[in-house]
Amino acid sequence: MSEQQDYEPRVVAFLCKWCSSAGSDLAGVSRIQYPANATPITVPCTGAISPMYILSAFNKGADGVLVSGCHIGDCHYLEGNYLARRKMYLIMKLLEFIGVEQNRFRMSWVSAAEGAKFAQVITDFVGDLQQLGPQDKLKRAENK
Amino acid sequence: MIKLQDIRDTARDMLAKGEARAVIGYRRGSRGMLAEPAFLTRPEEADELVWDPTCFHNLSLYLVHDRKHLAHARKTAGAPVAVIAKGCDARSIVVLLQEHYFQREDVYIIGVSCEGTGVVDERKLAGHLNGAQAISAAFDGDDFVFTTAEGEKRLPAREVMADRCLECCSPFPKEHNLAFGEDKTGRQLEAPFAALDRFEAQGAGERWDNWARHFDRCIRCFACRSVCPMCYCDECVVDSITFPVTTATTAEEKASRIRWIERSAARSENITYLMTRAMHLAGRCTDCGECDRACPVNVPIRLLNNKMEKEAREQFGFEPGASIGGPSLVASFLDNDPGNFIR
Ligand code: SF4
Ligand code: SF4
Numbered sequence: 470m471s472e473q474q475d476y477e478p479r480v481v482a483f484l485c486k487w488c489s490s491a492g493s494d495l496a497g498v499s500r501i502q503y504p505a506n507a508t509p510i511t512v513p514c515t516g517a518i519s520p521m522y523i524l525s526a527f528n529k530g531a532d533g534v535l536v537s538g539c540h541i542g543d544c545h546y547l548e549g550n551y552l553a554r555r556k557m558y559l560i561m562k563l564l565e566f567i568g569v570e571q572n573r574f575r576m577s578w579v580s581a582a583e584g585a586k587f588a589q590v591i592t593d594f595v596g597d598l599q600q601l602g603p604q605d606k607l608k609r610a611e612n613k
Numbered sequence: 614m615i616k617l618q619d620i621r622d623t624a625r626d627m628l629a630k631g632e633a634r635a636v637i638g639y640r641r642g643s644r645g646m647l648a649e650p651a652f653l654t655r656p657e658e659a660d661e662l663v664w665d666p667t668c669f670h671n672l673s674l675y676l677v678h679d680r681k682h683l684a685h686a687r688k689t690a691g692a693p694v695a696v697i698a699k700g701c702d703a704r705s706i707v708v709l710l711q712e713h714y715f716q717r718e719d720v721y722i723i724g725v726s727c728e729g730t731g732v733v734d735e736r737k738l739a740g741h742l743n744g745a746q747a748i749s750a751a752f753d754g755d756d757f758v759f760t761t762a763e764g765e766k767r768l769p770a771r772e773v774m775a776d777r778c779l780e781c782c783s784p785f786p787k788e789h790n791l792a793f794g795e796d797k798t799g800r801q802l803e804a805p806f807a808a809l810d811r812f813e814a815q816g817a818g819e820r821w822d823n824w825a826r827h828f829d830r831c832i833r834c835f836a837c838r839s840v841c842p843m844c845y846c847d848e849c850v851v852d853s854i855t856f857p858v859t860t861a862t863t864a865e866e867k868a869s870r871i872r873w874i875e876r877s878a879a880r881s882e883n884i885t886y887l888m889t890r891a892m893h894l895a896g897r898c899t900d901c902g903e904c905d906r907a908c909p910v911n912v913p914i915r916l917l918n919n920k921m922e923k924e925a926r927e928q929f930g931f932e933p934g935a936s937i938g939g940p941s942l943v944a945s946f947l948d949n950d951p952g953n954f955i956r
């Protein structure tokens with residue numbers, strides 16, 4: 470099917486401004502090649518991400534959602550990423566529970582110095598999503 | 614065994630002495646065998662109180678209503694409200710106290726132990742009565758006794774009990790001012806999360822097929838939200854009241870508002886609602902079962918809440934409603950929380 474071949478996964482990436490967002494900039498200025506499928510949304514801290522953001526991204530048509538923040542111990546607000554780790558674990562389990570493919574939600578720790586890691590995370594994620602095809606379980610009908 | 618007279622005497626006494634502003638309990642309802650919530654303010658009303666296997670309502674909901682009413686009327690509480698609470702209901706009160714919804718002295722908890730049984734599941738019971746209507750229900754040891762037009766029907770409680778009661782290991786209201794019935798903490802009629810485990814044993818594809826059907830059925834009546842003592846938000850994220858749409862609202866204004874979820878009962882919106890609700894109740898839901906019971910189209914809401922409860926217990930060692938001073942699930946963390954799912 471040509472539609473399947475043309476399929477380009479849409480990734481919504483919630484990036485912490487103190488690390489992963491800067492990491493993505495570094496990947497850019499270092500001219501590292503990686504797929505352009507991610508729409509970055511910079512957040513002040515992964516701890517500020519409500520599970521509602523994740524559900525809403527899927528609802529509005531994301532094929533995959535990435536949450537990326539600072540390594541444990543490096544949070545600008547000291548404990549935001551610890552809180553995020555718990556919340557994201559729970560929403561991940563809930564998505565899995567209703568039968569959403571595990572590979573549609575991903576979380577990573579990418580520091581401001583890890584441009585190459587950022588590129589790798591996106592490359593891997595897009596590759597996995599390519600295998601899965603379009604996400605239409607949680608998608609609003611008008612966005613289909 | 615709980616003596617109804619003791620409950621009635623306590624209520625009468627408290628009201629007569631002015632020790633309670635009101636007593637919230639159960640009385641005979643107008644629909645068949647079912648009990649209904651009762652709000653007593655005069656001592657002579659105490660004899661209306663009942664205690665039987667249809668007392669499933671989580672009355673802590675009305676403590677929340679009372680609070681909202683007081684705030685609205687700008688009144689102060691005065692004497693406490695006394696409330697009859699089963700094990701799960703008392704844990705709901707603990708969560709409300711944990712969240713400072715009201716103070717401990719504002720509520721007088723008349724605990725009732727479910728001892729060896731629990732409350733009846735009407736859907737299970739229907740399968741045993743062959744179309745007959747029960748007009749009353751009573752506890753009797755390990756049995757429930759129902760009266761129907763055809764006479765008395767005695768059934769082992771286990772066969773018609775709500776799943777959550779079968780799986781409940783703490784039927785005794787630990788937090789109480791006064792408690793009736795035997796403390797059977799640790800009893801195990803069925804393993805915790807048994808129903809959830811049966812559902813989870815299916816593959817992801819089957820789970821989705823099931824959930825898709827359930828989510829399709831939801832009519833967004835919000836009965837599940839209305840009946841839940843933990844869903845006390847003045848403004849729910851799924852239907853905004855801060856920005857009401859009036860005739861003066863322009864199309865532009867409407868378009869620029871954040872709408873996380875549409876109000877229409879479409880599958881995608883229902884999923885977002887029910888999943889968001891499950892997240893908001895993680896670590897707060899005490900499995901009182903009211904949302905699941907209230908749903909007119911039998912969406913198995915309990916499974917979602919149970920999934921969160923199970924993860925919380927197994928991964929974070931967290932028990933909802935365990936102690937008033939304890940931390941909340943999502944506003945706390947441990948250094949060794951699972952993190953190997955993160956790349
Ligand atoms: S979510 Fe349902 S089971 Fe949990 S406390 Fe609320 S009404 Fe009770
Ligand atoms: S679903 Fe969430 S926002 Fe809505 S009332 Fe319940 S807890 Fe509050």
Ligand code: SF4
Pocket residue numbers: 830831832833834835836837838907908909910911912914
């Ligand atoms: S899940 Fe059931 S009770 Fe809740 S809104 Fe949907 S139909 Fe109503």
